[in-house]
Amino acid sequence: MRIFYDTEFTSLSAAAELISAGFVTEHGQEFYIEFDGIAKSECSDFVLEIVYPMLRAPGVIVSSPLMAAQHIIDWLAAQAAYVRLVSDNNYDSxxxxxxxxKLLDYKSKIEGYRQEVSPNLNIKYEHLGFPDYVAAKEFKRACEDYFLDHPDCQHHALHDARSLKHGVMRSEGYYS
Known part of the structure; x- marks a missing residue:
């Protein structure tokens, strides 16, 4: 099953930490998670100005990366045994x-070494690719249309995931 997702994070750097993540399945199930306790001093000016004001949306709020990872894994595993996580950039993956x-490292220390974060889940990361210019243009137009209907929501992880799904599905001919 394809699951479209987006993340928001503190900055574009190797030290970046997740702030939130949104997931939308092909069939419309959704999951949103935020990380509590991210210091504003770790955030770029862009994040402070655009992303931070949109936080505290309905969803799961966690205080640690390990809790976040486990919530995400549990939700993904409830969707399908094999998921293709689709994003629009490499930074999300x-x-x-x-x-x-981080979760795997933690679990290996308390449960003995395991090679997977969940024995019932296989994850593959995918990035957008279009067969031609027309499909890419249609994707872009669909994403823009989504945000015309949802103003002031761009750079909110769940809305960006919804937009991504909308764009991909329309570019594949599912929407008119």
Whole structure:
């Protein structure tokens, strides 16, 4: 099953930490999670100005990366045994992978070494790719249309995931 997702994070740097993540399945199930306790001093000016004011949306709020990773893994596993996480940039998959590795490292210390974060879940990361210019243009137009209907929501992880799904599905011909 494809699951479209987006993340918001403290800054564009190797030290970046997740602030929130939103997930939307092909069939419309959604999951949103925020990280409590991120210091504003760790955030870029862009994040403080644009992302921070949109936080505290309905969803799961966690205080640690390990709790976040476990909530996400549990939700993904409830959707399907094999998920294809689709994002529009490599940074999302880098941060998600980093988060899952923190959980794996923690679990390996308390439960003995395991090679997966969940024995019932297989995750593959995918990035957008379009067969032609027309599909790419249609994707972009669909994402823009989504935010015309949802003003002031861009750079909120769940809305960005919804927009991503909307754009991909329309570019594939599912929406007119």
């Amino acid at each position: 880098y941060l998600m992978s980093k988060l899952f590795h």
